[in-house]
Amino acid sequence: MSPVTGCELCIQEGGLPVFRDDTLRVIRATDVDHPAFYRVIWNAHVAEWTDLPPPDRSRIMQAVAKVETVLREQLQPTKVNLASLGNVVPHLHWHVIARFEWDARWPAPVWAPAQRAVGGAEARLARPLSEVDALIAASLSGPAG
Ligand SMILES: [Zn+2]
Numbered sequence: 001m002s003p004v005t006g007c008e009l010c011i012q013e014g015g016l017p018v019f020r021d022d023t024l025r026v027i028r029a030t031d032v033d034h035p036a037f038y039r040v041i042w043n044a045h046v047a048e049w050t051d052l053p054p055p056d057r058s059r060i061m062q063a064v065a066k067v068e069t070v071l072r073e074q075l076q077p078t079k080v081n082l083a084s085l086g087n088v089v090p091h092l093h094w095h096v097i098a099r100f101e102w103d104a105r106w107p108a109p110v111w112a113p114a115q116r117a118v119g120g121a122e123a124r125l126a127r128p129l130s131e132v133d134a135l136i137a138a139s140l141s142g143p144a145g
Contacts, residue, residue, distance in 0.1 A: 004045045009091035014041055019137040023056065024063055026136055028129065034110050035122040035129060036075055036098035038136070040064050047090045064094045066139040071098045074127045074135060081110065100124070 003010035015027030018038065029037040040063045046052060052060070068080050077098035084094045097110055102124065104114040122129060 002045070004091070007045055007089065007091050009041055009089055009093060010045050014039060014093070016133075018133045019140045021140070024060055026063065026067060026140060028133060031110070033104035033114065033118060033121055034097055034099070036071055036077070036125060036132065037110070038067050038071075038096045039093050040067060040096060041091070041093040046092045047086065049084060049092060051092070060092070060094065063140060064096055067096045067136055070132060070136045070139055071096065074132050075125055078106070083109075 008014070013025070013027055015029045017025065018028055019026040020043075022043070024043055025041050027039050027041065029039060031037045040060060042052070042056075042060055049057060049060070064082060068082070071077060071080055075098050078101045079099045081097040081099050082094060083097075084092070086092065095110075099106060099110075101107075102118060103121065104116055104118045105112050106115070108115065125132075
């Protein structure tokens with residue numbers, strides 16, 4: 001499928017690059033309130049998950065699972081939020097967000113208004129995000145499943 005004019009995920013990486021292969025990529029969003037905020041983005045422009053053939057549906061969900069697993073193991077979040085909205089950017093991507101009771105919007109979604117000011121959110125994480133990024137990349141580079 002060709003890039004779609006005006007689609008920001010067709011023309012831009014979408015965040016800090018963490019992993020990329022022929023079919024998908026993982027980026028880390030730069031969100032000071034929610035620092036462990038990743039996106040799994042299908043490289044080709046499709047709007048809906050069910051636009052993909054079943055093997056590719058499985059492929060992207062396996063990638064989501066690997067990102068979630070690394071976040072759970074390394075950061076022990078209170079909860080992991082998974083979301084696929086695409087209302088603003090209708091290019092298939094999954095948000096994988098480690099959430100903590102201390103974060104600025106807990107227990108609301110990250111898109112809700114902030115409920116409290118939290119300075120230095122990244123410093124509260126159990127591991128530096130550069131290490132988490134590397135572990136996500138290693139997990140996605142490993143065997144499928
Ligand atoms: Zn696109």
